[in-house]
């Protein structure tokens with residue numbers, strides 16, 4: 001999903017916050033580890049049908065996604 005790279009840090013943080021506030025509305029794809037809405041039967045990214053429904057894991061995952069962009073700075077520092 002090339003579009004994901006164009007999402008601003010702020011938008012990413014807001015999405016992560018929304019997921020943390022309502023973890024029961026989301027689940028994690030076991031195939032590609034995307035957070036998807038709980039109502040889908042197939043992952044929209046990789047079409048897997050196994051999901052992790054743990055709300056604790058959904059929250060943890062959302063926090064990682066919200067922070068991921070900061071890590072990309074490190075690779076630029078190496079150039």
Ligand SMILES: [Zn+2]
Pocket residue numbers: 029030031032033034043044045046047048
């Ligand atoms: Zn998937």
